[in-house]
Amino acid sequence: MPHKSPIYSLNNVGDFSSTVSLHDPKSMPNACGFLWNSKMVLQMNCRGYAVSQFMQPEPAKFSHAPNLEQKTFVQPEHSYFSHHPGRFFYIKDHDNNELFSVPYEPMRVPLDTFEFKLGSSEISWHIEHLGLKITITVSLATDDCVERWSLQVNNHSTKARRLSIYPYFSIGYMSWMNQSAQFEPHLNAIVASSVTPYQKVEQYFKNKELKDQTFFAAQQVPDSWHANQLEFEGHGGLHNPDALGDETLGNVDARFQTPVAVMQYRADLAPQQETNYRFLFGPAKDHDEIERLIADYLPDAPAIKAQQQYQDYIAQGRGCLTLDSDVPALNDFVNHWLPRQMFYHGGVNRLSSDPQTRNYIQDNMGMCYIQPSVARQAFILTLSQQQRDGSMPDGILLHDDAQLKYINQVPHSDHCVWLPICLAAYLAETDDVELMNLAIPFSDCATPQSFIKHIELALDWLLGARDERGLSYIEQGDWCDPMNMVGYKGLGVSAWLSLATAYAINTWCELCEQYQLAVAPATLAYYRQQAIDINTAVNQHLYVGKWFARGITDENRVFGTEADEQGKIFLNPQSWAMLSGAASEQQQESMLDEIKRQLMTPFGVMMLAPSYTSMVEDIGRVTQKHPGVSENGSVYNHAAIFYAYSLYQQGQADLAFEVIEKMMPSLEQCLQTGQLPVYVPNYYRGAYHQYPKQAGRSSHLFNTGTISWLYRCIVEELCGLKGNSAGLLVNPKLPSQLNRLGGQRRFKGAVIDFNIVRCNKVGSIETRLDHQLISDNQLVGLKAGTNYRLDVLVPHHG
């Protein structure tokens, strides 16, 4: 049942055929979707601006801004401007010289109708203007770096039309060493050549392999072309380019000038006549590669095949759950967009060749629900880069030449906690106990040790990295990267990391017990005691007033308490105190009250409050970020989902669902978030009380550790269909607002159609599998390839 609004709509809910449409290019100018394959990511906004990056194997661009851009990691709240790289089509009517551009930029002419339609494996625009019906689609190749574009123009009017159609694809400032572009008749493509700038001779041999050409290939021979950005634009500007005033484009090359790819197609269309074009746009090493890509993707048959292949590729990102609740937006998001986003994370690793260790592990927790074998390999790779002393590197190197870059050059203290925690999800989905005994080498020692031993070494390393109070050193940051000056002198400790250590230990012990791993009882007892000791220490030193503080700085200052003017309360220590068992029931009550009072907003729960407005030198870089942005008090969804997960562990189904509901991009909030419901953003702006006007804005950043936890919450907690060593335990945690929750759970090859219904006749959960009551709610002996029907009655609250 699709939502309809003048702004956006959900369409065709069904397995991998869901789409989301935006019907107005003005109200959410930055609304965007993304496509990817293992080599590239394309972020398209509704107006035609694009951010396209590919791996060679380090991230690179082939469509640039008009100036020399800094190479950087993906930034939140990306900002657009008129010459931002884009893909546009100008359309001119020769009879009246009317000119407009689709999808919307750069002319911004109001269009009769506009639809920006995001599908799983295709982004399209459906536009009507001046009696023309225009359809633009873009998709990717599966194994190559190439954008596949098509354009259809239909004369919807009653008179014959004499049109020119001009694709305009930004190539931009490629290099100060060499950049040029021209049309290559034998390729029927505009090819821009460049030399990636460098100065050191050793770089030459590396750069030799780079794809330094950008090509724009067409299926049809153009009537004219233009490859020179500045001359194309001329005096009129991008919104009214000089070159379009002439009959033809003049076939102008670029010689150490900023290239562009523009072609002209004359199209005389009778009423109802239609014309179709197909284009490829991407990077290449040389003409031979362009030729190969053209043959593989441009003619009709290969193009159809390529789209099917790409659909199939994206379709692999199917999760283990199909929801059929009474909330279509929830179904739509959980069934399609959320697993799609997880699959993207698992496949592309945030377009990094050295993903942060914690991200890599958590992103692969998401893959446990899609392709557990991928997660398995990732966990093995991760442990193979662990050091013999148990410590984990800041990033996992994905290829031989990869290097730790950016934030991975700063030592963080938390990387050892993630694998035992995320492993729980893997084992729940796979029962792959065998992996636990697999022998894996270390980065600094070829002698392999079992997976179990690796985990123990990681825990031992964590236990060793504590001060005399038993609290974990934070070094130059824990989960919170920019909290880099709490402990840079070697003394500061982290409440969160202490609690996370306890939680990791407890999780590991539970796994050992549940899966009967080969760990001595004495060892487990030792670990259990350590976790208790940590919880005690945190309680002793860091429970201040009504909530847990965030840490103690090098200056021995406890922070994240009522005594602070800013950063009074942090979300993470509360969440993880609930997870680790540090928080008593009384404490929890008080913490939850304070979270509600200080951190909750209409857009979700903030990570800290109040946001810092100036540098605090014993806390660090987080306090210098803009208030309400990223870690400085945004609704940072990664922290929010930890909170939701911890609430579920405490049986707080209503509170947990409230957090999840606010996190999911929604129709109701989209004018404030500015984002379509196709991904969970890294954050929504926080600092709700400080900067209310900006609060709620989406970061438009679809890289986030949130999603695997969100999916886990929905599968294991909301639906309560969680695997374990025996099979599948049924324990739904329906919020008050839901009285029914149906769907399908796919579990180790078994297919379980479930229907959860609230019933005031039951006092506790009643589970029936194929109509047979399961007294302990534990489904055992499920067979791969078999379909089951699961009926669950859950009692009313109260």
Add this chain to the structure above:
Amino acid sequence: MPHKSPIYSLNNVGDFSSTVSLHDPKSMPNACGFLWNSKMVLQMNCRGYAVSQFMQPEPAKFSHAPNLEQKTFVQPEHSYFSHHPGRFFYIKDHDNNELFSVPYEPMRVPLDTFEFKLGSSEISWHIEHLGLKITITVSLATDDCVERWSLQVNNHSTKARRLSIYPYFSIGYMSWMNQSAQFEPHLNAIVASSVTPYQKVEQYFKNKELKDQTFFAAQQVPDSWHANQLEFEGHGGLHNPDALGDETLGNVDARFQTPVAVMQYRADLAPQQETNYRFLFGPAKDHDEIERLIADYLPDAPAIKAQQQYQDYIAQGRGCLTLDSDVPALNDFVNHWLPRQMFYHGGVNRLSSDPQTRNYIQDNMGMCYIQPSVARQAFILTLSQQQRDGSMPDGILLHDDAQLKYINQVPHSDHCVWLPICLAAYLAETDDVELMNLAIPFSDCATPQSFIKHIELALDWLLGARDERGLSYIEQGDWCDPMNMVGYKGLGVSAWLSLATAYAINTWCELCEQYQLAVAPATLAYYRQQAIDINTAVNQHLYVGKWFARGITDENRVFGTEADEQGKIFLNPQSWAMLSGAASEQQQESMLDEIKRQLMTPFGVMMLAPSYTSMVEDIGRVTQKHPGVSENGSVYNHAAIFYAYSLYQQGQADLAFEVIEKMMPSLEQCLQTGQLPVYVPNYYRGAYHQYPKQAGRSSHLFNTGTISWLYRCIVEELCGLKGNSAGLLVNPKLPSQLNRLGGQRRFKGAVIDFNIVRCNKVGSIETRLDHQLISDNQLVGLKAGTNYRLDVLVPHHG
């Protein structure tokens, strides 16, 4: 006698009051001028776009592009686009809602009259449109990083006008960590705050001192303001911003959004009434600094004083020569713009804290003609960074934290040749023999040695860095930075460097003899013989066919010969073979013919030809640059002036003057060069036969080693008024086209008004000082503070 053209004009020729005007914003869109002080450089183009950088002490910007720009060294052929940083004023007439922008961008409305006027210490625009006379001026502070702007609007019409005037100053994308902006009433300024992005804690302590604020302060209180770029622009775009459609700007701040500084001034003007505004724009550390800058520069009295101070500062860049030829453009350029450009180089060191050693020395050769004491200090600093083994570093570090960056991380082999060569100019101007005995330490040895010893060590190092043939190893480049793979394996040699070594030795020996330096005759004889041996070796191995080759690669391949398809002939080996004495008269004749045939163009002499169009792996990066750009066969003026200087040494006055004439930016060529005659550009596009359409375009890069040599050519050769140990030798080298050359030469405090006249009655030069015939043309006993009259008769040619 000013030139007048519809395009540009020279005005008011006189001491430091020359201006150059452009009367059309369309024909030369990139035409620009520059202002600087010791802390910053402002490059303003005629349309209002700006590149402003300041030193803190590394180069930084306070007015950014709308995206995260890469930090890089100054690039040639800088490209502009609509959102390029700029300084604009929108003007709206409330009675008819007519809107336009001055100076031209971003609206590009055709203006009734337009004048972009470049003065020594001020850049201004004088515009008439819609009955308004508008004057915009910008200048700098002398010791602070601040742009001082003023705007005058005069109602030139006969009716009362109700106007709004909106300064729009780009601030741009400052930082992904934090950026915001708002109006600060107590400062009457829009202040944008940011945090320079970083991730490592050690960087924090460095960044603490950075000027992370950008302020735009006004003398008058605005009626409204806008600090949010995207919202200001809205849907209309920069060429028609939404915010200007409203009565007021709405006082909108930026919160982690791209800042801008826009103010609104309502101005109701009676006929002939005028309104004046003054603004400051620049970086600051904090509000206190902004307050201080406002007090120092914004009120009337300080503003007038500041302009006088800045004029005085720029006026210090007066050269030692005032020309009064019959060619006004030559006079204008030599008297004003050329010494101004030299003074800029000497003062700002190309906005680098680690200028390349060869640049630093040659730029300071220019200072010998302006402030020899500055050159003296620079030479001493240079030698104090020499190593005890004689080698010179790739760059000279100008402050304690400076580091070798970019190209200075690549080892070049030529840095030792420059000081003996450039020293000749210093001694000619100063006779400062004392310096030669000054004891100076080394970078790796505190025990000082005399200047003489330093030079000898440099020469010895050069003599040692040769192969068994006696040719100089090129390592990863010589003067030609990107010729980095000729010798990177340790074998390749440079013809140019071999010849430059011989020339440096000969120059040094001549200085030793002329100034009777304390060098043993045997030492001199040894050096002389070494120079002869080098010349012999170069002749033996590198004179191939009709000209000198460029070198021999690691693969033992001689290159720069007829056998090459590209890079057949290089200019430098020919020029320096003439300087070093390697070229016989016969060889010279043949070389000059080939230079004329292969390298000469209407825009000057190319550095090599044909330009490379693809990588040659035993030559290197130069072959990857765009054909005709920079070292790959442009009219690279630095190489061209070496050629002119070498021609003068051979008495080729006509050929030399032809090179100089083509090098000087001129009225005749300006539509092709795109540049106004206020500086010598780094290059004009070459590859004349390969890419004729682009040939001649100016690099618009005013950093170049050309200028000190050009000035030296004019003083010592063209005018022939060259200092020596005895005094001043008179030996003009008038080209055929000049029959008279008058002017003033300032020499060690003496002022010599000279008049050189061609006379068919003399067979050789006849010199009269204050009417007394000087038989040997050698002026001795000139007294500081005394005015002389010098009359010179020169014979006709042939």
